[in-house]
Amino acid sequence: MEDQEIRKAGLKVTAPRLKILELLEKCGERHVSAEEVYRLLLADGEEIGLATVYRVLTQFEAAGLVERHKFEDGYSVFELNRGEHHDHIVCVTCGKVEEFLDETIEQRQREIAAERGYEIGDHSLIIYGRCRDSECPNRSKK
Amino acid sequence: MEDQEIRKAGLKVTAPRLKILELLEKCGERHVSAEEVYRLLLADGEEIGLATVYRVLTQFEAAGLVERHKFEDGYSVFELNRGEHHDHIVCVTCGKVEEFLDETIEQRQREIAAERGYEIGDHSLIIYGRCRDSECPNRSKK
């Protein structure tokens, strides 16, 4: 199962790597920080080091298995690469993150890059706003 | 001249603040880091502390005089707020930054936020790509 994804990435199959990958799968569309991955695994009784979490997440990112985002809080959050690109809208009050994909925007971006002679790579689009959730009015993340 | 902008922000007119504002004006559309502002002022013979540069830039940002961006290099860059919003396209090879504004994209963003019940604040859109400049093939920033 996950063994193959790790091998395909040219990495040895080890307990930390398996556990991190499983955890990210369980997280679904949630965006977790390295610190959070670390604490969740510790809480699960795993023996793992924070440095390993960072290393593995970076390797997974390089292999295209996970994506890293920076939502102007100063630290990175990660999510499994589900193969379909999306952008994010973040509530600056409660920290909630929703995903969206707008083909009009995607298309305009390609055009803008082309117009200016850029070979387009990827992009980062984050909308900041305030949601209208009952449970919103305050929370902290990480 | 600049005195007024600083006073309007509710800040005392001091040498560091004047120098930083002047320097940002000279920078035009260039995006400079706090460290860079600091070094440029030192090179100009100014006596200034790095902490002051950070403090002043943060105050200017709060006052709406400057904008702060994070182009995933891990540090912030600043530019004078010229009153008209724009987004950025960054060359991942040479670090060049160009600005653009696309009303179609702006409009779609407002619609997306509205559809999901968000009171929209601002947003960050950065396109990463490779430019086709002769002088491009490698440079480092900061």
Place this chain on the structure above:
DNA sequence: CAGGAAATGAGAAGCTTTCGCATGCGCTGG
């Protein structure tokens, strides 16, 4: 199953940014 390479954990260190504090300076009102 042995040997060599790759991975791990723990702590140190790196980098950007902020803080704390003693000193200095801008500004108001006298």
Place this chain on the structure above:
DNA sequence: CCAGCGCATGCGAAAGCTTCTCATTTCCTG
């Protein structure tokens, strides 16, 4: 024009996140 208060400054220390170093362990091939 000046005195005095309070904001601003510079410096070094420290914070917060991330990466590095290195001794030790684990994986994997043969």
